[in-house]
Amino acid sequence: MARHNAFSFAGLGLNGVIMRILSLILAxxxxxxxxxxxKGVGRDVESAGEALDDAIND
Known part of the structure; x- marks a missing residue:
């Protein structure tokens, strides 16, 4: 007969649950x-486009 650990979660055990939580946090x-x-790249591209547009209009 299989023993059930009080900390098991779907048969993973406490270590498995902790690893899943840490993996989720990392992801x-x-x-x-x-x-x-x-967002930063988008801002840089936008400012470069504005600078180019200003240079063309001058």
Missing amino acids: LSFFLSACETV
Whole structure:
């Protein structure tokens, strides 16, 4: 007969649950940092486009 651990979650055990939570936190942090990076690139491209537009109009 299989023993059930009080800390098991779908048969993963406490270590498996902790690893899943840490993986989720890591993935979310990468996602959020990527969003900030894309925003920064967008601002840079926009300002470069405005500068080019100003140079053409002058």
